[in-house]
Amino acid sequence: MPVADNLHYFENELRGTPARLVAVTKTHPVAVLQEAYDAGGRLFGENKVQELVAKQPELPADIEWHLIGHLQTNKVKYIASFVHTIQSVDSLKLLQEIEKQAAKHNRVIQCLLQFHIAAEETKFGLSLPEAEEILQSPAYQAMRHVQLTGVMGVATNTDDEQQLRHEFGLLRSYFEQLQARYFADQPAFKEISMGMSSDYRLALAEGSTLIRVGSAIFGARNYGNAG
Template structure:
């Protein structure tokens, strides 16, 4: 199937849900991204800063760029002029740097708090107490150019539906708790980014609003 057919198939699967498709474009050439754009994709997710910064000028200005990989503070400046959402916010330091760099460009960058929900230690992210410590800090409350709009998590890479769905349920509970406690008045705090090519049906069933899909659209990277 073509990229356009794959995207159309995903849009059909998302019909009737509040979820949006994040097309994961890492390692894929700009021509393929243009094909995805022509097929209606507007949210592109990249893992590597250099790759995103190189591709961004080659694509139309209405692409919503999401940083989905770990982001080092010293790389923020390369994304600050254009990135829409950083899905991998895992420290107050990163939030402060996002705020500082966004202010230089007179814009607001959105962010998702990344939680560690998987069994694997290799996956990164916050615990709930760590996230609450950030949200309660005066340093966070002073930020004006970064806006948290939800949560993100990566489940254990496993075919065990009960395990994976349990992790997605946990992330959703974190979201509900933060929404009620810290963002009750904030309509923009609404994103639960969970689910990838292998487990997105389970994520959708558990209330995902953003699914991050690459290989199921572009084919495996060769």
């Protein structure tokens, strides 16, 4: 099916839920992203800084770009002038660099705390005590150019629905605990980014507000295009 039809399918799936669609664009060329934009897509997620920096100037300025892949501190400077949300914050050191680079551009960058919820050690993310340590730190509390708006997690790559439900429920419980303890008076702290092409219905049932879908919209990834 054409990109436009795929995009509309997922937007219809999310209608009536609190969730928004993040069209994951990694390895896909600008022309294909433009198709998604022309079909109404405005929220794009990119995994790699190099690709994001290459694509952003080639596409309309009103796209809300989310960086969803692991981010090294030395690469924050390349995206700080335009990125809307960094979903993959997994350390105080990274948050401090985002604050520093956002300040240079006199803007606020929204961020999600990434939690490790999968049974796979290869995935990145914080534990709940590590996240609380960040939130209690004087360094975080002094930040003025970073706004934490929720949490993100990558579930195990499995067909076991019970395990996926457990992992999504775990992330939701982390969100609820942080919301109650640190963000009770901050309505902007509202995002739970979880669920992808294969498991988004389970994620929606557990309260996801951001569904990350790539291959089911754009087709199989073409790694020949990956920079």
